[in-house]
Amino acid sequence: MKIIIDTMGSDKGMEVIVKGALDAMAEKDFYPVFCGPEDELVKIIPNELIENDKVSIINAEDVIENTDEPALAIRRKKESSMVKGLRSLKNDEADGFLSTGSTGALLAGATLIIGRIENIDRAALTVSIPGVKSSTIVLDVGANMDCTPELIRQFAIMGTCYAKTVFNKNNPSVGLLNIGSEEGKGNTLTKESYKILSNQKLNFVGNIEPRDILDNDVDVIVTDGYDGNIMIKTIEGVASTIMGLLKEGIMSSTMTKIGGMLVKPALGGIKEKLDYRNLGSAPMLGSKKPVFKAHGSSDSLAIKNGIFQLIKFIEDDVINEITEIMRGE
Amino acid sequence: MKIIIDTMGSDKGMEVIVKGALDAMAEKDFYPVFCGPEDELVKIIPNELIENDKVSIINAEDVIENTDEPALAIRRKKESSMVKGLRSLKNDEADGFLSTGSTGALLAGATLIIGRIENIDRAALTVSIPGVKSSTIVLDVGANMDCTPELIRQFAIMGTCYAKTVFNKNNPSVGLLNIGSEEGKGNTLTKESYKILSNQKLNFVGNIEPRDILDNDVDVIVTDGYDGNIMIKTIEGVASTIMGLLKEGIMSSTMTKIGGMLVKPALGGIKEKLDYRNLGSAPMLGSKKPVFKAHGSSDSLAIKNGIFQLIKFIEDDVINEITEIMRGE
Numbered sequence: 001m002k003i004i005i006d007t008m009g010s011d012k013g014m015e016v017i018v019k020g021a022l023d024a025m026a027e028k029d030f031y032p033v034f035c036g037p038e039d040e041l042v043k044i045i046p047n048e049l050i051e052n053d054k055v056s057i058i059n060a061e062d063v064i065e066n067t068d069e070p071a072l073a074i075r076r077k078k079e080s081s082m083v084k085g086l087r088s089l090k091n092d093e094a095d096g097f098l099s100t101g102s103t104g105a106l107l108a109g110a111t112l113i114i115g116r117i118e119n120i121d122r123a124a125l126t127v128s129i130p131g132v133k134s135s136t137i138v139l140d141v142g143a144n145m146d147c148t149p150e151l152i153r154q155f156a157i158m159g160t161c162y163a164k165t166v167f168n169k170n171n172p173s174v175g176l177l178n179i180g181s182e183e184g185k186g187n188t189l190t191k192e193s194y195k196i197l198s199n200q201k202l203n204f205v206g207n208i209e210p211r212d213i214l215d216n217d218v219d220v221i222v223t224d225g226y227d228g229n230i231m232i233k234t235i236e237g238v239a240s241t242i243m244g245l246l247k248e249g250i251m252s253s254t255m256t257k258i259g260g261m262l263v264k265p266a267l268g269g270i271k272e273k274l275d276y277r278n279l280g281s282a283p284m285l286g287s288k289k290p291v292f293k294a295h296g297s298s299d300s301l302a303i304k305n306g307i308f309q310l311i312k313f314i315e316d317d318v319i320n321e322i323t324e325i326m327r328g329e
Numbered sequence: 330m331k332i333i334i335d336t337m338g339s340d341k342g343m344e345v346i347v348k349g350a351l352d353a354m355a356e357k358d359f360y361p362v363f364c365g366p367e368d369e370l371v372k373i374i375p376n377e378l379i380e381n382d383k384v385s386i387i388n389a390e391d392v393i394e395n396t397d398e399p400a401l402a403i404r405r406k407k408e409s410s411m412v413k414g415l416r417s418l419k420n421d422e423a424d425g426f427l428s429t430g431s432t433g434a435l436l437a438g439a440t441l442i443i444g445r446i447e448n449i450d451r452a453a454l455t456v457s458i459p460g461v462k463s464s465t466i467v468l469d470v471g472a473n474m475d476c477t478p479e480l481i482r483q484f485a486i487m488g489t490c491y492a493k494t495v496f497n498k499n500n501p502s503v504g505l506l507n508i509g510s511e512e513g514k515g516n517t518l519t520k521e522s523y524k525i526l527s528n529q530k531l532n533f534v535g536n537i538e539p540r541d542i543l544d545n546d547v548d549v550i551v552t553d554g555y556d557g558n559i560m561i562k563t564i565e566g567v568a569s570t571i572m573g574l575l576k577e578g579i580m581s582s583t584m585t586k587i588g589g590m591l592v593k594p595a596l597g598g599i600k601e602k603l604d605y606r607n608l609g610s611a612p613m614l615g616s617k618k619p620v621f622k623a624h625g626s627s628d629s630l631a632i633k634n635g636i637f638q639l640i641k642f643i644e645d646d647v648i649n650e651i652t653e654i655m656r657g658e
Contacts, residue, residue: 145516179558187474187555211566226516229508234563237540249595259591266578266585
């Protein structure tokens with residue numbers, strides 16, 4: 001299995017991306033194709049791996065920045081690592097693509113270069129949020145603004161396929177993110193989406209309030225990409241603020257420092273539970289080929305786990321599953 | 330100063346509401362008017378307070394439930410505590426109204442019974458979110474779905490007045506809740522709102538990401554009510570889940586229990602910082618008279634603080650300030 005890894009666009013530099021991939025190779029059998037500036041990559045990648053054809057490089061000298069207008073960048077920056085990597089995937093030279101770069105550009109690239117599954121109008125950025133009871137798949141978390149109820153319906157179908165195949169859920173439950181639990185709550189989009197979701201061959205369980213986002217037993221939650229992004233960024237911000245305050249509080253006196261050492265095992269468990277690095281990456285669900293986004297600030301552990309997730313996604317053939325179901329639509 | 334207190338609609342029962350008000354009386358000079366079933370209230374309120382005319386009661390036997398359709402309930406449930414209380418406020422029999430009841434009904438009541446300030450199209454539920462650096466005023470957090478850029482503009486003006494008067498902020502900074510910090514990010518509403526806010530006599534500082542919601546130095550954040558509600562409910566959920574996991578972790582062994590006792594001062598500080606009960610209540614900003622909503626699960630401390638906030642709101646004459654500014658629009 002060949003995986004193209006975009007080495008550009010990371011907040012932490014390409015060394016971290018390469019290290020994550022090499023760590024992944026030590027645990028799982030796959031062939032990484034690093035996409036980025038060759039002259040720099042050959043200095044980081046151990047020579048014997050290149051010589052023995054255990055890895056290869058696609059030379060790409062340009063990079064798409066977060067500040068670039070996504071669709072324009074995909075069209076114009078033909079020498080960027082993202083465009084060259086996606087073109088290689090499109091030409092069947094590999095099985096999947098992983099990038100830490102601009103979410104907007106990756107979505108535009110997945111659409112303009114790779115294309116969408118038949119009868120899917122938009123690809124959705126899909127994350128798995130760790131929780132107290134179990135993890136929950138949430139889509140869309142930032143690819144599509146101003147969604148329609150029809151898009152929400154498609155997200156629900158794709159999310160169900162993903163939960164079935166990759167997460168081995170039997171008859172996955174689907175919830176609609178909303179500000180109240182009763183039918184009739186919310187804005188025009190959620191009210192209409194509720195009606196449509198109720199009439200599908202889906203295990204629709206109604207509205208899910210964000211209050212229960214880390215403590216629910218729903219398998220899939222669907223939402224407009226703007227609201228999904230507001231929610232995951234709030235989770236990230238609040239978790240990071242609380243853990244920061246906690247650390248600060250513990251460091252504030254000798255007594256609390258000693259206490260901190262004693263409670264450390266308990267704290268570690270929470271950090272582990274809420275750590276996005278254990279999940280690593282998120283598919284652009286709806287793309288014709290596996291395109292994964294990893295967090296811009298991913299460290300090597302996050303990259304390693306992200307690659308594992310992408311490999312499982314390819315092995316489980318999620319895209320074929322979605323394609324079959326959408327063909328019947 | 331007379332404050333009407335709706336004793337119905339609380340998750341915790343009317344005893345808690347009355348206790349909160351009596352605790353507030355011990356610290357601040359005001360005259361509470363309890364609105365609810367008289368035969369039950371006389372059993373809870375100390376007799377000498379009624380006899381000496383330190384408090385009074387508006388008898389109301391009906392209650393508006395969270396499941397009632399808001400506008401319909403306000404029109405039809407004429408004997409409910411919320412409707413009778415708001416009518417009394419409307420008739421200048423008191424200076425302010427506080428309720429833990431249905432947010433939707435309270436908004437409908439504020440609009441249909443009390444009425445809005447001239448040139449304000451909608452009242453907004455306005456909270457003050459505690460943060461690491463300082464608290465931030467956020468509106469709207471749930472009164473108005475499907476907002477327009479013009480509503481967002483009005484929220485910004487009202488929020489600025491509120492920050493100036495009640496929170497003593499000089500030239501308050503205003504941010505727009507959005508999924509990215511750069512101009513041009515977000516959905517149709519936030520893109521258009523950004524442009525409009527840039528051209529106002531406001532200290533507009535651009536987009537604020539929810540990642541920074543507990544760690545920013547912006548005085549006022551404006552948002553569509555659906556998104557604002559998603560955000561505050563996510564904050565609430567994540568904070569409660571983490572604190573729960575922490576408690577569970579600390580209780581898991583003798584060693585962590587001892588550690589927990591030692592770090593307790595540090596933990597208490599965080600709880601205090603994030604505790605909605607220290608803020609207590611939220612005004613329906615835009616209403617012609619002071620109408621405050623307190624959390625449905627408020628305990629007596631939250632009610633006490635909620636009353637203090639309402640008193641300060643009346644003393645600082647926020648409504649007059651907004652009225653003056655909007656007259657010039």
